[in-house]
Amino acid sequence: MKKDFLWGAALSNVQAEGGYLEDGKGLNVYDTLVVTPEKGIVPMFCDTKVATDHYHHYKEDIDLMAEMGFKAYRFSVVWSRIHPQGDDEVPNQKGLDYYEDMVDYLLEKGIEPVVSLVHFDMPDHLLRKYNGFLNKQVIDFYAKHVEAVVSRLQGKVKYWLTYNEINLAPYQSDLVAGAYRPDDMSLAELFAHLSVNTAIAHARAVEVIKRIDAKAWIGGMIGHAPFYPLTCRSEDIIAADFKNKMHNYLPFDIMTSGQLPEYFINFVEKRNIDILFNEDEKQVVKDASEKLDYLAFSYYRSGVQSSFDDIEDLIELEDAILFDQRGLKNPHYTANEWGWQIDAEGLRYSLIDLYDRYHKPLFIVENGIGIDEKLVDGKVYDDERISYYQKHITSLKRAVEHDGVDLLGYLAWSPIDFLSSHKEIRKRYGFVYINRDFDDLLDLKRYPKKSFYWYQKVIKSDGEDLENNIDY
Numbered sequence: 001m002k003k004d005f006l007w008g009a010a011l012s013n014v015q016a017e018g019g020y021l022e023d024g025k026g027l028n029v030y031d032t033l034v035v036t037p038e039k040g041i042v043p044m045f046c047d048t049k050v051a052t053d054h055y056h057h058y059k060e061d062i063d064l065m066a067e068m069g070f071k072a073y074r075f076s077v078v079w080s081r082i083h084p085q086g087d088d089e090v091p092n093q094k095g096l097d098y099y100e101d102m103v104d105y106l107l108e109k110g111i112e113p114v115v116s117l118v119h120f121d122m123p124d125h126l127l128r129k130y131n132g133f134l135n136k137q138v139i140d141f142y143a144k145h146v147e148a149v150v151s152r153l154q155g156k157v158k159y160w161l162t163y164n165e166i167n168l169a170p171y172q173s174d175l176v177a178g179a180y181r182p183d184d185m186s187l188a189e190l191f192a193h194l195s196v197n198t199a200i201a202h203a204r205a206v207e208v209i210k211r212i213d214a215k216a217w218i219g220g221m222i223g224h225a226p227f228y229p230l231t232c233r234s235e236d237i238i239a240a241d242f243k244n245k246m247h248n249y250l251p252f253d254i255m256t257s258g259q260l261p262e263y264f265i266n267f268v269e270k271r272n273i274d275i276l277f278n279e280d281e282k283q284v285v286k287d288a289s290e291k292l293d294y295l296a297f298s299y300y301r302s303g304v305q306s307s308f309d310d311i312e313d314l315i316e317l318e319d320a321i322l323f324d325q326r327g328l329k330n331p332h333y334t335a336n337e338w339g340w341q342i343d344a345e346g347l348r349y350s351l352i353d354l355y356d357r358y359h360k361p362l363f364i365v366e367n368g369i370g371i372d373e374k375l376v377d378g379k380v381y382d383d384e385r386i387s388y389y390q391k392h393i394t395s396l397k398r399a400v401e402h403d404g405v406d407l408l409g410y411l412a413w414s415p416i417d418f419l420s421s422h423k424e425i426r427k428r429y430g431f432v433y434i435n436r437d438f439d440d441l442l443d444l445k446r447y448p449k450k451s452f453y454w455y456q457k458v459i460k461s462d463g464e465d466l467e468n469n470i471d472y
Contacts, residue, residue, distance in 0.1 A: 001400065006112060006409025007459040009065065009431065010074035010366055011054075012164070014121040016418035017078065019055030020048060023094040026084025027124040029132075029178050035422050039327065040338035045423045045438070052418045052434040053444050055098075060446060062105055064432055065415050068452060069459040072112040074365050074411050075102070076119035076164065083145050086123030086138070087130075091148040099149070103156050114365065114411070115157050116221075117146055117205060119164035120421065122178035132178025133169065133197045134190075136276070143204040147212065154213040161296055161365065162205040165223035167251045169194045171323075175421070187323050191246075192273045195264070199254045200281050203288035210291050217293040219363055220255040224248055224297040226350050230306035230328055239321050240305040246322055249357070256358050258289030270315055294408060295358055298366030299392075302346035304330045336384075337372050338427060344391030351399035351407065361406045367392055368413030370420060370427035373449075380433045380449040383468060389455070390466045397463060412455065416446070431455055 014030045021027070031048045054061055065073055079086065081095035106113045122132060130138050150160070169177035170191040177198060181190045202220055209216050227243045229236040245263050253261045259282070268275055306328060311317040333341040347367065355362055369388040373380050389412065399405040417430035425438055431452040435445045450472040457465055 001397070001463050005407070005462065006072035006114075006363075006411070007463070008070040008072035008074070008111070008114075008409065008411050009413065009415040010114070010411040011414045011416065011418060012116075012119045012421075013054065013076045014048070014078050014119060015421070016052050016054035016416065018048065018050040018053045020050075022055065023098065024081070024084055024092040025078065025095065026080040026086075028078065028080035028121045029124055029127055029175055030120045030423075031080075032124045032127075033175055033423065037422065046419055046425050048419065048423065050436075050441055050444075052416060052436065054416065054418065057444070057446070058102055059105055061416050061432070062102075062109060062111070064446060064448065064452075065111060066109040068415075068431065068456045070111050070415075071459070072114050072159070072409055072411060073106060073415070074114035074116065074161070076116035076121065077149050078121040079118055079145055080121055080123040082148055083123060083141070086126035086141050086145075091145075096148065096152045100152055100156075103153055107156060112159065113157050114159040114161065115149075115153065116161040116164050117149065118142065118162075120175050127174065127178040127180070131180060131182075132173070133201060134177070134179040134182075134193060136197060136200070138178070139197065139201045139204055142201050143208055146205045146208045150209050150212045150216075154216070158215070158217055159363075160209055160216055160218050161221045162202045162209075162218065163198060164221055165298060166198050166202060166220065167222040167247060169198045186271075188267075188271050188319055189273050191322065192264075192268050192271075192275055195250060195254075196260070196275050196277050199251065199285060200277075202251075202255060203285040206288035206291050207284060218291065219294040219296040220251060220292060221296040221298070221365060222248065222251050224299050224350055224354070225301055225303050226346055226353065227303045227305040228330065230304045233307075235307035235309075236305065239307040242318060243305045243321055243324075252295055252354070252358060254285065254289075255292055255295075256289055256360065258286035267318070292360070294361040294363050295354065296363040296365045297350070297354070298413070299347050299350055299364060300367065300369075301340045302330065302333075302343040302349075304328045336369055338370060340370070342369070342388060342391075344388075344395045346395075347392050348395040348399045348403070351396060351405045352403050355405045361408050363408040364396065364410045366411065366413040368429045370429050372426050373428045373433065375433050375435060375447060378447055379472065380447065381472070382449045382451045385449070385451045386454050386468045389451070389458075390468065393458065393463055393466060
């Protein structure tokens with residue numbers, strides 16, 4: 001690995017902070033999210049009032065990251081902590097102070113901050129009053145938010161991410177895009193409108209960041225899950241190709257080319273969807289494509305896709321593929337308790353595929369496994385997590401060292417335990433166990449897991465020593 005490779009980890013502040021309405025913070029879409037349980041073991045949902053109290057423990061948590069040897073740490077600036085309502089005339093200074101203090105402390109510890117600008121944290125007011133990114137006025141509010149954050153942190157933050165997992169906006173619209181689908185709007189229409197509007201939002205953010213700090217490095221980000229054909233049948237191969245274009249490639253195709261790809265235009269025209277994309281917006285998107293520095297993605301699992309033999313109409317068939325809820329499984333892979341299949345070499349495939357398609361530096365900004373864990377005598381023996389990371393880091397090294405992929409860094413998910421995107425405390429991701437239960441906050445004490453010391457060794461050896469031989 002190259003000497004400046006960014007080893008580290010990442011989290012979503014809205015899922016970790018707590019500090020519910022403290023210091024001027026407003027409600028956001030994660031605070032008010034009505035959770036649909038994942039399939040798998042019985043969930044343990046929490047509210048967001050405390051989460052894992054990162055708001056009051058961030059220096060202690062960063063100290064633990066420094067002890068692990070992090071080169072970089074990705075976190076998110078909670079939108080509703082800076083603009084509590086979203087349409088506020090002026091930003092909340094206490095919110096800006098908090099994140100500047102965090103960045104200063106990271107730099108003091110020698111850790112490169114990587115900052116996400118929207119990550120499940122749109123102010124709830126923008127959802128209730130404007131219907132989020134379905135309303136282009138919210139794009140203006142977002143650009144104003146970005147300007148406030150970047151103006152405060154310019155020169156201190158090099159790496160910016162405009163929008164966390166932007167491709168998931170049409171699928172989890174309330175959480176990712178702060179929008180509810182109107183009763184008279186089809187799923188395909190929602191997909192089309194949010195794909196265009198979030199692309200404009202990304203482009204506006206690029207413009208703002210580069211205008212304020214020309215030296216900043218800006219990346220777009222998707223939640224990447226490659227879809228393999230379930231069988232070698234041509235119908236399944238076509239289905240998987242369509243799913244990958246619409247689910248994985250579309251945002252990056254727009255970000256890098258500066259225009260809507262022909263397959264998306266065809267999708268819209270075949271359904272008689274009237275998308276609103278004026279000449280000024282087209283120019284903003286085009287200009288942003290020439291300023292994009294890298295592409296980032298999360299990777300947890302791959303998927304499989306098949307066609308629907310009982311659907312003859314091609315429009316109906318494509319829509320069924322795009323919004324497939326069958327939960328198809330790859331027979332070659334095992335899964336965690338929540339049914340997320342583990343496909344480590346799929347990370348190598350993703351890196352090769354994305355680098356060959358876009359020829360831009362890539363950045364893995366999330367990768368990890370959720371596990372149901374218990375603290376016993378102050379320790380957590382998470383060998384399952386170590387095994388997961390061993391395989392995925394081996395995979396990315398092959399992509400870099402053998403396949404020639406230009407990779408900026410690897411950020412594991414996550415440094416500490418926090419609530420999952422489903423407000424789930426039973427599903428733990430961290431290298432550090434935080435002592436709280438579903439209905440009892442306990443003492444919120446931090447306990448390094450076995451993986452903490454293993455990842456410390458991995459970073460120190462620059463990814464060469466992956467052996468699970470920690471004396472814990």
